[in-house]
Every structure is written in C-alpha cells, then in structure tokens.
Amino acid sequence: MILVLLGPPGAGKGTQAARLAAAFGMRHLSSGDLLRSERKKGTELGGRVGGYMDAGHLVPDNIIVEVILAELQSAKREAGVILDGFPRTVSQAGSLDEALSRIAQKVDLVISLQVPDREIVARITGRRICSTCGGVYHVVKHPPAQPGRCDRDQTPLIHRPDDTEDVVQQRLAAYHAQTEPLEAYFRRKGILVEVDGTPDADSVFAELQRMVKQRLGEAVS
Numbered sequence: 001m002i003l004v005l006l007g008p009p010g011a012g013k014g015t016q017a018a019r020l021a022a023a024f025g026m027r028h029l030s031s032g033d034l035l036r037s038e039r040k041k042g043t044e045l046g047g048r049v050g051g052y053m054d055a056g057h058l059v060p061d062n063i064i065v066e067v068i069l070a071e072l073q074s075a076k077r078e079a080g081v082i083l084d085g086f087p088r089t090v091s092q093a094g095s096l097d098e099a100l101s102r103i104a105q106k107v108d109l110v111i112s113l114q115v116p117d118r119e120i121v122a123r124i125t126g127r128r129i130c131s132t133c134g135g136v137y138h139v140v141k142h143p144p145a146q147p148g149r150c151d152r153d154q155t156p157l158i159h160r161p162d163d164t165e166d167v168v169q170q171r172l173a174a175y176h177a178q179t180e181p182l183e184a185y186f187r188r189k190g191i192l193v194e195v196d197g198t199p200d201a202d203s204v205f206a207e208l209q210r211m212v213k214q215r216l217g218e219a220v221s
C-alpha cells in the first residue's frame with residue numbers, strides 16, 4: 001500500500017505517519033527528515049538544499065524526486081510506504097505516478113490533514129524536537145517533564161531553524177501556492193480523503209487508522 005499524507009507544515013503529518021507506520025508495519029518516508037539527515041551528515045546534497053530549507057522555500061523538484069525515488073526502491077520489500085512531505089508539487093506527483101507505474105504500483109490513498117493557518121503558526125513556533133528519537137514536543141501543549149530535554153532519552157530538544165514565525169509564514173505561502181493544488185490532482189483520481197487535523201493527536205490517529213483499515217479491506221476484497 002502506498003499512502004500519502006498531505007497537509008500544511010505542522011498539521012501533524014510526521015507524528016501520525018510514525019504511528020501509522022508502527023501500527024501497520026509500513027515504512028515511514030519523510031522527505032524533510034531525509035533532507036535534514038543529509039545536512040547533518042554534511043553531504044554534498046545536504047549543502048545544496050540547506051539554503052532553500054532555511055528560507056522556507058521548497059527545494060527544486062529534480063533534487064527531491066531523485067532522493068525519494070531512490071528510497072522507494074529500497075522500501076520495496078515492506079508492507080507499504082507512508083509518504084510524509086512528498087509529493088509537494090503537481091510535478092513531483094507526476095514523477096511519482098510515473099515511477100510507480102513502471103513497477104506496476106500506484107498511490108492507493110491520499111489523506112489531507114486540514115488545519116487552519118492560525119493554528120499552524122501557534123503549533124510550529126512552539127514545537128521542539130528531539131534529534132535522537134524524533135520525538136515532538138510543544139512548549140505549551142505538550143511540554144517535556146524536564147524543561148528542554150526529551151522524556152525518552154534526555155537529549156536536549158531543538159527548535160528547528162525553519163520553525164520561526166517568519167519562516168513559517170513563508171512555508172505556509174509555499175504550501176498554499178505549490179502543494180494545495182495537489183488536493184485537486186488526487187481528488188480527480190478518486191483517492192483523496194480530507195480529515196480534520198485540529199482534534200487531539202489520539203483522535204486524529206483513530207480516524208486515520210480507520211481509513212487505512214478500510215482501504216486495506218477494499219484492496220483484499
């Protein structure tokens with residue numbers, strides 16, 4: 001199964017993708033995490049994408065398409081893949097469809113998490129991340145037990161440089177201009193469902209789990 005999670009930055013795609021991947025034995029592929037890991041390792045690719053990311057712009061389609069398609073190749077043997085943060089433009093979606101059709105596969109389900117801009121800004125500017133386990137906290141809504149440290153492994157939490165208010169506004173602008181049109185693209189294919197992303201994470205997860213189970217059931221029958 002190939003599942004795409006759509007939604008603005010901070011809609012909860014990463015959190016929900018990780019939980020769904022654990023529940024269904026699927027591979028969680030986050031384009032943002034892949035790029036951040038390249039930067040951390042100091043690779044040539046990491047160097048090429050850093051400027052775009054820090055400014056809140058999308059990296060060029062050809063770069064990200066190459067990275068994701070290579071990862072998809074290596075995920076072939078898993079029960080399925082959850083794409084988080086990719087595709088983000090209609091052109092990326094076209095490249096994905098083309099690559100999947102070459103291996104007789106397709107995107108099965110696209111879930112778009114709906115969260116208003118005002119809520120996104122509040123969520124992202126207060127977000128803190130553990131660079132060791134990927135745990136996500138919020139300074140007000142979900143603070144760690146010990147201020148500034150991950151509950152699981154005590155790693156100091158980081159405020160992503162692109163999680164500041166100015167950059168969030170730029171990322172939202174990129175989302176509305178370049179990513180939102182993907183909803184129409186996938187709706188036309190009859191595989192888009194919209195989910196309210198504003199309730200608590202457990203309620204959203206229950207709804208997503210129900211949708212994935214339903215889609216898996218349809219695929220079997």
Ligand code: AMP
Nearest residue numbers: 031032052053057058059064085086088
């Ligand atoms: P994310 O963690 O998904 O919010 O991604 C962080 C940043 O990585 C984005 O603001 C972009 O600069 C870059 N990025 C991640 N995924 C993509 C993509 N599919 N296309 C272009 N840029 C991306």
